[in-house]
Amino acid sequence: MSHSERSDIFLLDAERTTWHDETLWFVREKRDKAVYATPEFQKLRQLASDIKDHTLSRLDFYLQQFEENARRNGVHVHWAADATEHNAIVLGLLRQHGATRVVKSKSMLTEECHLNPHLLANGIEVIDTDLGERIIQLREEAPSHVVLPAIHLKKEDVGDTFHKYLGTEKGNNDPQQLTETARQHLREKFLAGQVAISGVNFAVAETGTVVVCTNEGNADLGVNLAQVHIACMGMEKLIPRLSDLSVFTRILTRSATGQPITTYTSHFTRPAEGKELHIVIVDNGRTQQLGRPDFRASLKCIRCGACMNTCPVYRRSGGHSYDFTIPGPIGAILSPNIDMRKHASLPFASTLCGSCTDVCPVKIDIHTQLYKWRQVLGEAGKLPASKKWSMRLLSRVLAKPGMYSAGGKVARQALRLLPHGLTHGQGYNPWAIARELPEPPQQSFREWYAQQPQNDKA
Amino acid sequence: MSSREKILAAVTANQPAEVPLPTVPFFEGDASVEKFTALVQAIGGRVVEVAALAHLEEVVRQLFPADYRMASPLLSSTNVSVDAQTPLAVLADVELAVLQGEFGVAENGAIWLPEENMLHRALPMITQHLALVLSQQQLVATMHQAYARLATVGGYGTFLAGPSKTADIEQSLVIGAHGARSLTVLLVP
Numbered sequence: 001m002s003h004s005e006r007s008d009i010f011l012l013d014a015e016r017t018t019w020h021d022e023t024l025w026f027v028r029e030k031r032d033k034a035v036y037a038t039p040e041f042q043k044l045r046q047l048a049s050d051i052k053d054h055t056l057s058r059l060d061f062y063l064q065q066f067e068e069n070a071r072r073n074g075v076h077v078h079w080a081a082d083a084t085e086h087n088a089i090v091l092g093l094l095r096q097h098g099a100t101r102v103v104k105s106k107s108m109l110t111e112e113c114h115l116n117p118h119l120l121a122n123g124i125e126v127i128d129t130d131l132g133e134r135i136i137q138l139r140e141e142a143p144s145h146v147v148l149p150a151i152h153l154k155k156e157d158v159g160d161t162f163h164k165y166l167g168t169e170k171g172n173n174d175p176q177q178l179t180e181t182a183r184q185h186l187r188e189k190f191l192a193g194q195v196a197i198s199g200v201n202f203a204v205a206e207t208g209t210v211v212v213c214t215n216e217g218n219a220d221l222g223v224n225l226a227q228v229h230i231a232c233m234g235m236e237k238l239i240p241r242l243s244d245l246s247v248f249t250r251i252l253t254r255s256a257t258g259q260p261i262t263t264y265t266s267h268f269t270r271p272a273e274g275k276e277l278h279i280v281i282v283d284n285g286r287t288q289q290l291g292r293p294d295f296r297a298s299l300k301c302i303r304c305g306a307c308m309n310t311c312p313v314y315r316r317s318g319g320h321s322y323d324f325t326i327p328g329p330i331g332a333i334l335s336p337n338i339d340m341r342k343h344a345s346l347p348f349a350s351t352l353c354g355s356c357t358d359v360c361p362v363k364i365d366i367h368t369q370l371y372k373w374r375q376v377l378g379e380a381g382k383l384p385a386s387k388k389w390s391m392r393l394l395s396r397v398l399a400k401p402g403m404y405s406a407g408g409k410v411a412r413q414a415l416r417l418l419p420h421g422l423t424h425g426q427g428y429n430p431w432a433i434a435r436e437l438p439e440p441p442q443q444s445f446r447e448w449y450a451q452q453p454q455n456d457k458a
Numbered sequence: 459m460s461s462r463e464k465i466l467a468a469v470t471a472n473q474p475a476e477v478p479l480p481t482v483p484f485f486e487g488d489a490s491v492e493k494f495t496a497l498v499q500a501i502g503g504r505v506v507e508v509a510a511l512a513h514l515e516e517v518v519r520q521l522f523p524a525d526y527r528m529a530s531p532l533l534s535s536t537n538v539s540v541d542a543q544t545p546l547a548v549l550a551d552v553e554l555a556v557l558q559g560e561f562g563v564a565e566n567g568a569i570w571l572p573e574e575n576m577l578h579r580a581l582p583m584i585t586q587h588l589a590l591v592l593s594q595q596q597l598v599a600t601m602h603q604a605y606a607r608l609a610t611v612g613g614y615g616t617f618l619a620g621p622s623k624t625a626d627i628e629q630s631l632v633i634g635a636h637g638a639r640s641l642t643v644l645l646v647p
């Protein structure tokens with residue numbers, strides 16, 4: 001299924017689509033307020049972008065520096081070339097500790113690697129502890145947003161889910177009470193967790209520290225209660241210096257939700273006495289993306305979600321329509337790197353309005369990359385079928401002025417004479433499903449121009 | 459070749475030509491008690507000014523029920539003793555922790571809390587309510603000053619900003635997700 005076909009499913013519920021659209025736009029407005037209240041915000045964006053550009057240009061050095069410092073801190077560092085190796089490393093560590101109960105805080109990387117199904121299949125209980133993630137885990141769904149994983153759901157859905165799995169009263173849809181239920185339910189899991197898995201927001205090369213940002217406190221709670229902490233990170237999470245965190249902590253949540261900072265910005269450098277800290281550094285296609293000059297900037301992403309909140313397509317199609325771990329504009333430039341054929345329709349899920357690029361805190365040229373992926377897909381013969389044939393026809397017509405002007409004449413007449421049902425037929429003119437064609441003009445510009453008095457033509 | 463070598467070789471082959479690392483300017487700002495207080499309140503916390511350190515015990519008693527199971531290295535009236543070896547079952551029952559914050563950040567209401575001040579790494583999150591004692595003299599304006607003050611982040615440390623919260627159900631803000639349900643900043647001279 002293509003992005004637009006999956007969007008159709010989301011759009012069946014008009015009321016929900018409107019709610020989704022308006023709610024995310026509201027988050028975007030909160031972002032604007034926070035940004036305008038920070039006078040140096042644009043300078044911070046430039047700094048963040050430059051720091052990330054520099055880091056990517058010396059990534060081999062920083063990876064090794066990070067590893068060396070982390071090892072010196074008593075941390076175990078592991079390297080995974082792909083998702084399979086990542087999952088094997090994590091399972092190996094669990095086996096080594098005889099662990100069967102794992103608590104996990106939010107990590108898009110472990111989603112990307114499909115860690116949960118792998119662990120479950122091997123007899124490990126793995127509990128997602130971020131509230132939104134727990135909700136979708138109970139429903140066996142994928143996250144639909146990088147920061148707001150359950151944004152596709154209404155409180156009634158959550159009420160039903162909790163009634164079914166956590167025994168809340170039927171029809172209790174009060175967010176406060178549902179959150180309290182989750183708090184009690186997850187406390188038991190936290191206290192029973194033998195190993196805690198977390199993601200990583202930033203990894204500081206000069207100190208070997210990993211930084212994890214949450215509002216709920218679930219990462220800290222899980223990690224600090226368990227015997228073993230496994231932090232899983234994509235290799236692009238590196239930043240050179242501790243002081244660089246000042247830039248990133250100032251832009252991350254302001255861009256994401258409009259908060260001035262997350263509730264917990266936690267720095268893990270050494271394991272607690274008698275405990276273990278493991279860090280798994282994952283490639284899984286990232287070195288390949290690093291080697292694509294047009295697309296490597298996508299590795300600067302700090303997963304704030306701002307490009308999703310602002311995107312007119314994402315807001316009206318929902319995160320699941322992208323069918324990729326990272327949805328929205330950034331997902332549409334990351335996904336073809338992983339599987340060009342499967343995700344061929346995603347770079348087309350954009351109006352190229354550029355709003356994503358405007359809000360991106362690390363200045364990724366997202367809409368330019370969307371446009372470039374379209375060219376790459378075209379050259380590789382991987383355009384979605386509907387685009388391929390219409391594009392071929394159009395390019396043939398545009399290449400021949402005679403055919404173009406004759407075609408225009410026919411079209412102007414035809415549009416006036418043919419019945420509406422024919423010109424707007426849904427089967428062959430998907431453009432007209434929700435749009436009206438303009439009134440065709442009497443003559444073309446060329447015809448009009450030819451009639452103008454000679455001396456007016458400069 | 460191990461994955462480590464393979465990955466590093468691919469990075470070296472694929473990374474672009476080096477571009478410079480910028481120097482981050484020292485952006486200044488308002489470091490006043492008023493600004494800090496406003497931010498703490500905006501993120502769901504409360505600020506209580508304590509006239510003198512000697513009154514701390516009394517203020518805590520006024521703010522919280524006397525029968526709360528309380529852990530604190532700063533007060534003599536604690537009834538739960540916590541250290542790094544405390545069993546989880548004991549930790550899980552703590553209702554109030556009163557800990558020393560190192561310094562506050564006025565632009566976002568965050569307070570630096572290093573491991574050394576926590577008694578147990580999980581205490582600031584597992585306690586039902588958290589109070590952080592902070593000196594009015596220890597306020598900085600922005601995160602730039604904050605990180606400049608940290609020669610090291612130690613084994614573990616967190617910038618803690620307000621009570622634990624979530625908006626994962628329909629974007630409605632709920633205070634008290636997994637960490638402390640409330641945060642009180644006890645501002646001492």
Ligand code: SF4
Nearest residue numbers: 301302304305307360
């Ligand atoms: S691409 Fe930019 S705006 Fe989108 S999630 Fe990443 S950092 Fe945020």
